[in-house]
Amino acid sequence: xxxSALSSxxxxxxxxxxxxxxxxxxxxxxxxLFQQLYSIVDAVVVGRFIGVDALASIGCVSWLCWxxxxxxxxxxxxxxxxxxxxxxxRDLKGFRDVIGTAVIACAVxxxxxxxxxxxxxxxxxxxxxxxxxxxxxxxxYLIVFIYMIPIGLVYNIAVSLLRAYGNSxxxxxxxxxxxxxxxxxxxxxxxxFGWGVWGAAxxxxxxxxxxxxxxxxxxxxxxxxxxxxxxxxxxxxxxxxLLQLWWPMLFNSLIIALGGMFVEQRTNALGxxxxxxxxxxxxxxxxMEAVIMALQTGTSVYVGQNLGAGKYKRIRKGLLESLKIGxxxxxxxxxxxxxxxxxxxxxxxxxxxALAYERAYEVAMRNILVILPSMFVMTxxxxxxxxxxxxxxxxxxxxxxVLQMAARIxxxxxxxxxxxxxxxxxxxxxxxxxxxxxxxxxxxVYLKRRIQGSAVMPIDKGM
Numbered sequence: 001x002x003x004s005a006l007s008s009x010x011x012x013x014x015x016x017x018x019x020x021x022x023x024x025x026x027x028x029x030x031x032x033l034f035q036q037l038y039s040i041v042d043a044v045v046v047g048r049f050i051g052v053d054a055l056a057s058i059g060c061v062s063w064l065c066w067x068x069x070x071x072x073x074x075x076x077x078x079x080x081x082x083x084x085x086x087x088x089x090r091d092l093k094g095f096r097d098v099i100g101t102a103v104i105a106c107a108v109x110x111x112x113x114x115x116x117x118x119x120x121x122x123x124x125x126x127x128x129x130x131x132x133x134x135x136x137x138x139x140x141y142l143i144v145f146i147y148m149i150p151i152g153l154v155y156n157i158a159v160s161l162l163r164a165y166g167n168s169x170x171x172x173x174x175x176x177x178x179x180x181x182x183x184x185x186x187x188x189x190x191x192x193f194g195w196g197v198w199g200a201a202x203x204x205x206x207x208x209x210x211x212x213x214x215x216x217x218x219x220x221x222x223x224x225x226x227x228x229x230x231x232x233x234x235x236x237x238x239x240x241x242l243l244q245l246w247w248p249m250l251f252n253s254l255i256i257a258l259g260g261m262f263v264e265q266r267t268n269a270l271g272x273x274x275x276x277x278x279x280x281x282x283x284x285x286x287x288m289e290a291v292i293m294a295l296q297t298g299t300s301v302y303v304g305q306n307l308g309a310g311k312y313k314r315i316r317k318g319l320l321e322s323l324k325i326g327x328x329x330x331x332x333x334x335x336x337x338x339x340x341x342x343x344x345x346x347x348x349x350x351x352x353x354a355l356a357y358e359r360a361y362e363v364a365m366r367n368i369l370v371i372l373p374s375m376f377v378m379t380x381x382x383x384x385x386x387x388x389x390x391x392x393x394x395x396x397x398x399x400x401x402v403l404q405m406a407a408r409i410x411x412x413x414x415x416x417x418x419x420x421x422x423x424x425x426x427x428x429x430x431x432x433x434x435x436x437x438x439x440x441x442x443x444x445v446y447l448k449r450r451i452q453g454s455a456v457m458p459i460d461k462g463m
Contacts, residue, residue, distance in 0.1 A: 010166035012302045013088060013309040018321035024168045025298030031171030032290035034179040040283050041179075042200045045186045047276065047348040052356040054197050055348060056272035057137035059279025060130050063260035065145055070253035071113075072152045075105065076160035077300065078246035081390050082238065083164035084301050088308020092224065094238075095165075100231035101238050102157050110150035117146045128261060129268045137197040144201035151208050158215040161225070163301055170218050171294075174211040182207035248394035252401030256431070259405030263412050263427050270421075273356045277363025278424070280348040284341065285371055288333045292379050295326050296386045303390040312450040319387050319443065326379040334372050341368055367425045374429030381432045384440040396442045400435035407431040 012020045047055030079102050086094040117124075121142055130138050155174070162170045182203050189199030219225045268275055299322045306315045337344075345364050351357045385397045408427040415423025 010168070012166075012305045013311060013314070017302070017314065017318040018325065021295070021298045021302050021318060021322055022325060024166075024301060025295045027169040027172040028163070028294035028297050029291050031173075031175040032294045033287065034172070034175035036283075036286050036290045037179050039204075039286065041183050041186050042204060043279065043283050044347050045190050046197055046200050047280070048350055049191060050196055051350045052276045052353060052360055053134050053272045054137055055279050055360075056131075056275040057134040057197055058141055059275045059282070060134065060264065060268045060272075061124070061128060061138055061142050061145075062279065062282065063257055063264045064124060064128070064142070066260065067253065067257035068117075068145070068149060069152070070257065071109075071250065072156040074246060074249040074253055075109065075153065076156040077249060077386075077389070078242050079105075079157055080160035080164045080297075080300065081245055081304050082241055083161050084304030084390075085308040087164055087166065088305035095224065096227045096231045097235045097238055099161060099225055100227050100233060101235055101242065102161060103227075103232060104234060105242075106150070106154050106157060110153045114146055114149045117149070118143065121146070127265070129265045131268060131272055134272055140196070140198040141201045144198065144205055148205050148208055151205070151212050155208065155212040155215055158212070158219055162215065162218060162222075163297060164304065165222070165224065166301075167218070167222075168298070168301075170215055174214040177214055178207040178211040181210050245389065245392075245394055248398040249389060252394070252397045255398070255401035255405045259408035259427075259431065262405075262409050263424065266412050267424055270424075271359075273359040274363050274421075276349065276356070277360035278367060280345055280360065280364040281367035281371065283348060284337060284344065284368060285375075288330070288337070288375060289378070291329055291333065292326055292375075292382055295322060295329065296382050298322075299383055300386045300390045303387050307391060312447055315387075315391075316444070316447045316451070319383065319447075322383050323380055326383055327376065330375055330379050334375070337368065337372060341365065363421075366422065370422065370425035371428060374426075374432060377429060377432040377436060381436040381439060384436070384443050388439050388443050388446070391443070391446060393442060393446065396439050400438040403434045403438060404431035407434045 010020070010024055012024065043055060043058065046058060079098060083095055083098045086098060121139060124142070125135060125138060159171050159174065162168075185203035185206055186200055189195045189203050193199060195202070267278055299318065302318050302322075303315050306312075306318065345361055348364075349357050349360050381400075385400065388394070388396050407430040411427040411430045412423055415426060419426065
């Protein structure tokens with residue numbers, strides 16, 4: 001491979017692993033928290049000022065929305081891994097080839113997917129068993145969310161390339177601006193104009209567009225991202241690498257989402273109050289997950305750069321440091337949630353219908369009680385999963401995804417006869433538990449073999 005001069009604003013191939021990963025992840029943490037904040041503001045405005053049914057209308061398609069967001073994330077992660085390896089190699093030409101391929105991918109994926117999903121909205125609502133009392137609001141919300149796909153795809157790929165280059169602050173800046181935009185427009189569209197759930201969705205669309213513009217502006221101002229006709233084309237070797245990374249990750253996400261939508265179909269049938277309670281709990285969960293997702297991204301860039309530099313001992317050390325940081329972060333967040341859940345949850349729920357409020361609050365509290373300890377399994381699973389993906393073995397994440405789907409389906413199919421409604425709270429923890437060994441064991445086996453001078457894991461032979 002031809003190496004051209006490529007300098008990164010944050011070289012993660014030298015220096016203390018924990019400090020580098022943490023310093024890189026902190027801006028991402030704040031950026032992710034701001035991203036979750038405007039989602040939370042949507043939920044507060046909708047649930048508090050429109051009603052419990054309105055919150056349920058968003059919650060009953062949450063797994064479909066998660067699947068769309070996962071498409072953004074997986075596509076961006078594939079490009080981030082490919083780009084970060086070239087940063088570690090100091091390969092400017094290869095880095096720009098990845099950027100050119102990213103431009104083409106945005107055009108090829110964004111618009112067709114939007115058209116297909118928009119046409120499928122009625123079918124989707126029937127499959128998810130969306131109840132008649134919320135179906136109109138759910139339709140409005142989902143349509144606007146689908147129209148956000150091209151914008152979300154461009155934004156996620158843009159910031160992933162910037163992160164691979166070493167710029168993690170852009171996530172924080174773009175999300176800060178978009179959060180302010182979203183909060184202001186939420187209040188105007190919902191409380192002043194009375195546009196309801198549709199208004200909250202439009203506010204989010206505009207806020208996401210603002211974030212995209214900021215990210216693209218940074219790309220334009222960074223010389224290393226300037227490409228010409230030579231780079232703006234299909235590069236077969238890069239496309240092959242991207243597909244090898246992307247397809248197993250996407251398959252993993254699709255399988256997880258199918259399991260989640262199976263659960264969602266069952267919970268939707270229990271009524272809008274139950275769905276609203278689950279949605280309120282998931283907003284708290286999303287904040288905690290956002291922190292670990294940021295650490296996961298920092299770990300991926302660290303692994304990618306050191307993989308490009310061939311520093312396998314350093315990769316193993318960084319992974320262990322990330323695990324320590326992640327568990328510590330989860331412990332602190334758990335204490336904070338336990339101390340504040342009693343006054344946070346009512347923010348999402350309107351008390352106009354006392355019975356609906358009481359039922360939704362009860363469901364949310366029970367769900368939190370189960371999900372908090374489960375997240376101590378989620379944290380190492382996420383970090384090992386992104387490591388094995390970045391190392392070039394995303395198939396283990398795909399296998400883990402299949403197990404997660406099976407665990408979710410079995411838990412809600414068979415669990416209610418044993419645990420009652422707690423089965424609907426346990427499915428996430430069960431999914432993370434069965435997938436953890438599948439993604440963690442290969443990490444250490446592969447790194448050990450590479451450190452000892454073997455290029456192939458024994459468990460990879462014949463697969």
